Amino acid sequence: AQSVSQHNHHVILSEAASLELGCNYSYGGTVNLFWYVQYPGQHLQLLLKYFSGDPLVKGIKGFEAEFIKSKFSFNLRKPSVQWSDTAEYFCAARGNQGGKLIFGQGTELSVKP
Amino acid sequence: EPEVTQTPSHQVTQMGQEVILRCVPISNHLYFYWYRQILGQKVEFLVSFYNNEISEKSEIFDDQFSVERPDGSNFTLKIRSTKLEDSAMYFCASSVVSETQYFGPGTRLLVL
Numbered sequence: 001a002q003s004v005s006q007h008n009h010h011v012i013l014s015e016a017a018s019l020e021l022g023c024n025y026s027y028g029g030t031v032n033l034f035w036y037v038q039y040p041g042q043h044l045q046l047l048l049k050y051f052s053g054d055p056l057v058k059g060i061k062g063f064e065a066e067f068i069k070s071k072f073s074f075n076l077r078k079p080s081v082q083w084s085d086t087a088e089y090f091c092a093a094r095g096n097q098g099g100k101l102i103f104g105q106g107t108e109l110s111v112k113p
Numbered sequence: 114e115p116e117v118t119q120t121p122s123h124q125v126t127q128m129g130q131e132v133i134l135r136c137v138p139i140s141n142h143l144y145f146y147w148y149r150q151i152l153g154q155k156v157e158f159l160v161s162f163y164n165n166e167i168s169e170k171s172e173i174f175d176d177q178f179s180v181e182r183p184d185g186s187n188f189t190l191k192i193r194s195t196k197l198e199d200s201a202m203y204f205c206a207s208s209v210v211s212e213t214q215y216f217g218p219g220t221r222l223l224v225l
């Protein structure tokens with residue numbers, strides 16, 4: 001069955017701390033992977049995506065993610081978080097021909113100033 | 114930058130009433146989607162729409178739900194007879210073929 005799981009429901013960090021949010025997927029066939037962010041009161045915005053090629057992808061606002069096929073993982077990282085990174089983060093997967101996204105549960109990140 | 118828009122932002126309705134949620138996808142996009150997120154749960158796929166017909170739907174998308182593209186810009190989700198469990202945030206998304214899906218701000222539906 002297709003599924004995406006995110007390990008952490010709520011992460012609390014102080015500013016300048018490093019961030020890693022876990023994401024594992026189960027998907028038959030070639031997969032496209034995404035991280036979306038939802039700031040308070042705003043809509044889902046794309047942070048970064050992986051379709052193919054270099055497994056280390058860089059996104060907006062200093063975020064990056066690494067696709068590790070052998071571990072079925074696509075963890076999100078940021079070396080130094082800011083208070084403005086407080087948001088909910090969603091990992092999602094779909095087949096490489098497009099179609100529906102399968103979302104993880106979401107991880108709420110709270111950054112203390 | 115073009116955005117997906119949704120109206121209304123909030124809707125409160127009585128159980129058994131019909132609701133129509135509206136979306137304006139990005140103008141050159143060809144694929145349209147509806148997702149929903151019940152409070153505290155995952156974002157779930159409902160339906161995708163391409164070339165004026167449903168291309169895929171989930172088991173959630175039963176006969177109570179329908180989608181329509183009534184004109185060249187709007188994409189609507191209708192719930193014929195709302196139930197308490199339909200209370201959720203409903204997101205519209207659009208994309209160009211197999212590219213990234215862009216999401217609207219959502220409509221928060223509360224069924225009383």
